[in-house]
Amino acid sequence: MDSMTAPSSVIAECPVCRNETLHQVLSGKVSGRDSKVLDSTVRCRSCGQVHHVVLKSEKPLTLPVIVSWLEESKRSSITLGPDEVLSVDDEIMCGELPVLVKSIESKVGARVSVCKARDISTIWAKRFDKVKILFSVNHHGRTYSEQMIVSPDEEFSVGDMISLGKRDVVIHSIRTVAKTTRTGSVAARDVVRVYANIVRRTSY
Template sequence: MSDTQDRIPTTCPSCSPELETVHEVLSPGGGALTVRCGECGHVHKIQPEREREVTLDVVVSQEGESFTANVTTPEDETVAVGDEFLLETEEVLATVRVTSVEVGDDRRVEEAPADEVRTVWTREVDNVAVDVTIHPKDGRRDDSRSVTVYVPGDYEFAVGAVEEFGDDEFEVDAFVVRGDATGYRRDRYEHEGDTVLAKDAKRVYAFDQTTSAWSAW
């Protein structure tokens, strides 16, 4: 057992029937715990409190489509934008990220206790689609084009790095971070060596590096 499981606060019928004291957990049994009072050494049994849970509706966005599932969580758990959790249903097993939290009156908030949440909006982050805007080598923006690359969520893009996907080869120039990503200090990065995980990237900007002549078509 861990330290938190070895010792728990509870009342002692011998020396402290009104106030909780620290007790050592000796052994579980028959649905009850056998504990020893840390103050007087009295050994007795207690019935542990069952953690109250709530079931939440979860909407998952996946490859441009969406489906609804349910998850069970402790009622005092905080649900916040940016949280990630493993969603397991008959249809899918995937890691999803919270993109929005809906509470009463159809309000969207950044976070809320689970028992106040009506719907959790999420997107899959195991495998993601990243939009890339590719500029010609000469920098002309009018002839830029967009492609979508499909990569694992933990795939890393770095400013200055050359990437190759099928017939497309490009050098990363900058990237914009999604609003639900955490751990970033700003929305846009464009300095050599700046990195972003694919699941955190809203869009990547790059310069064409293909050997064939540039074509806007």
Template sequence: MSHQRVAVRCPSCSPGSETAHEVLNRGGQATVRCGDCGHVHKTTIETESTVERRVIVSQEGESDEAAVEIPPDADLSVGEEFLVETDAAILTARITSIETTDGSRVEEATAKDAKTLWTRAVGNVAVNLTLHPKDGGHDETRSVKIQVPGDEAFVVGETHEYGGEEFTVERLLVREDATGYDREGYDYAGDSAPAKDLKRVYARDEDARTRAWSGW
């Protein structure tokens, strides 16, 4: 069986910087052999500890519970994304709220102070569309929901096709947990946002069947 190798300082040939050592015997003080000069000495091997934290992942009105291992000093904040494994799948989750050990809800905390991470799955998301007919009438305005990859971008002024719907984006409404935006609504040509950041998309219906119906 091969010995574990670690990076530690050697008092003989490298007291100022770490070099590769072979672990001969573990314990409170491990016995190691320097890979450069062969000097055998005792040292403390630092091991990075982690804390287990509960994660609640919401997706399409349903919630799954999981757990993640995080270094205790890791900084957590709303909007941060990470991979989490639930019983059903491995998901990309975005933090929407952090519950601390004293029961408070905060936007930022270190892992050691966090108890539960409330998150939303953003790998594949449902986007709410409000579509109005091309002729400008509002009696036939309809709301639909389409499933798209979370990173799929919607652009104001561009025509998109998803889930059997064809539409030209007119306004984007971003979610509260989306970061990097200076306002809630965007309606200038060229404005864009990924699906995972959107609360709703307002668009002109380009579906040929809808145009035919609105003409009756």
């Protein structure tokens, strides 16, 4: 019901079936600007009953999003239909920027993990076109930290040799939220920390 013409079918409550079913729109008129109203004659696809319905489609909501990246955060917004549901860990587009939902505050001031757009007051998200990977590098029995900025889809594999700072290191294990793995690959989005050893350069 976003366009100005009546849709060919709608979900409506049937007076005979007594629940919400698909209805064919026989004739209808859309009016209203912000909240569109569809005034129409419909036929129930389950039982064939013809009846009259008035349906409303509410205008989309613009919700504030606080997008953080490293030490900074900035205000942005997204537009959602009032009944669209948002969850923590959803990847959404905030303008041109992919972001990951970290926290949702409802209108009653509670932090919730799932919420309908109409009940959301603020969304906290982090920029998700790139992620920061933390490394612990073992060098002569001591460990130091490094970091690297990559795309969330980039894969890290145990056994990979990579350049980190001024050194080459080889990955020996990768920690995710669930476990630490010593084989295989993990996408950057799932990495908590990468453990690596310095590779001594040999001259040829």
